[in-house]
Amino acid sequence: MTDAELVVRTRAGEPDAFGMLVSRYYDAAWRFAYHMLGERADAEDVVQDTFLRAYLAIGRYDERDQFRGWLFRILTNQCRNSITSRGRRTRRFVQDEIAIETAASPPMGLPSGVEDAVLLRAMAQLDPLQREALLLKYAEGMEYTEMSAMTGVGESALKMRVKRGSERLRALLDKVGDVRS
Template identity: 35%
Template sequence: MPEAALTITPDDATLAARVRDGDIRAFEQLVLRYEGQMFRLASRMLDDRAEAQDIVQEVFLTAWRRIGQLQDDAAFAGWLYRMTTNRCLNLLRSRQRPADIDPDATESPRTETRPEHAVQVNSQLEALTVALRELTPEQRACWLLREVHGRGYEEIGEIVGANATAVRGRIARARAQLAEVMKPWR
């Protein structure tokens, strides 16, 4: 059997424990594992790729500095989601006015190459982005964590500092509002 076949990728708990001991390579593995997810969350919450990059860098820098405060090494991903979400919510609350949306800055799935289909998909994505901006920051965070990142209600509650019932309510209101705005696209 080749050596590469025997390579086992360590889980989050193992890597976090190594990071606590000062292992930079373990931290690099965690960054590679979660950087894309944190960036997608931040960029969708903030509608600003540059701010999202700044937030993600701050989150990972904070994670490196405060790894000793993490009580459960297996909860590393939830810890990152919580830090990213909280930083985004703080930034959204501090903004004076909403940022303009740059449709070219959002990632668009390309399922077909027909121009008319691409125009329709881009229009739908732009409408969804505008609709997401109309949600409260808390609703947007809960909706994105559930619908885009697949997190459970309890975990979202831990991330945003609310109970599961409040999270369900925020998501239900967000879904209703989004469904109303997106009716023309059905």
């Protein structure tokens, strides 16, 4: 069943239809939130709130948009709100073995053999908007047009965020390589 069909069924009050959408997108949403926030509990809270907001707003969903993009727009805003509400707390490193196993693929051109834990620590040091752009581009495989529609940020700005985030990530990883040598 397509996302559009499930949305129609959800609007018609079919109880399992939205559950199917949740099942379809939960893992990707959780992975994105976890990489953005660095904490399991924060990610879980944000994802639950995202799906609740999506369910409550399903009547305002425009069928011309892809459901995935619409959902990730809500998710991205919830992640941003969570980051803002935390203030400027010390950034946390991701050290959970399960998270390491499901880490996002690094951008093309990164040195081979970079350990996932090192990559996640480096990602945690990026500016949140750069981290968000890198995750949408490389972990979620979104095109710039989809990212732009989802975030409300122009494609050129997103390309710059990805470029600068990639450069910063490479520099951080190079620094780790220099320390190990």
